[in-house]
Amino acid sequence: MSSDPSPVTDPALDAVLDRVDVLAGVPRTVVPLPGGLTNRNYRVTTRDVDVVVRVSPPTTGLLAVDREAEFRNSCIAARAGVGAPVVDYLPGRGVLVVGFIPDTRTYADADVAANLDRVAQAVRRLHEADPFANRFSMFDIQARYLRIMWDNGFRMPEGYVDLLPEFERVRTALHAHPEPLVPCHNDLLAANFLDDGETVWIIDYEYSGSNEAMFELGNIAQEAGLDDDALASLVESYLRAPDPVATARAELWRVASAYGWTLWGTIQHGASEIDVDFWSWAMEKYDLARAALGSRRVERLLDLVGEGR
Known part of the structure; x- marks a missing residue:
């Protein structure tokens, strides 16, 4: 810090x-x-x-x-x-x-990409903690945010609602064979990792709650801009073995989180007094989601995840 x-x-x-x-x-x-x-x-x-x-x-x-x-x-x-x-x-x-945690540096996106194994170890320590007090669901959050957008008349990204059927397909596939729930942070952008040279710490638990581990990894990839290979390496480090189905789930969660967190940004654009360009922040996430939903790659992921294990 x-x-x-x-x-x-x-x-x-x-x-x-x-x-x-x-x-x-x-x-x-x-x-x-x-x-x-x-x-x-x-x-x-x-x-x-x-x-x-x-x-x-x-x-x-x-x-x-x-x-x-x-x-x-x-x-x-x-x-x-x-x-x-x-x-x-x-x-x-x-x-x-x-x-205050002394003698630490705050990660940027490049630090996440350069420390995938250490990030995976920190996340695994969190996931092995005692059960959290609540449940977190990206799909529930997105639905709540969408109602808030409509109720407050906030500016909606062009074409956002048109993608809801594709988003629902992702939900259906992920819910067909759900993973066990573990204590998750659920908002692991790079700045929520602190590194003192020995330990990678995780801070700011606003959106914490029980969730699937692959959501956490997919969301990390989404926030840090990791490519598919880096996400696969993150999953392998976390599981200590390659797992194509788990990696596919993490990829789908990456898309789902980008689509859902888009509305976090647009709500902040309409309501926050903090001097941040929340609209541009939201559009970066929306561009990722819009490019992925309905793509051939996501179709393959849906097939792989839908088949289960």
């Missing part, structure tokens, strides 16, 4: 920090952390503690984030040795406090 060297003073933020037991009533330095597409993140240091405080705006309620589940799952991931230690949580206020 790297930090901006310029401290900030904000009375509203100070009022929030005063509600955190380890930060209340003591001198502290507050530095904003870069990144964060949903929340405001700050590194807060005192004489005794060094923590990251995540403050979520009210608009994240549109994005299907279960804050209570996030807190509980963050604690589980910390106990598994893959997530940062949880220091405090303010229910109903969108505030989560975790320990």
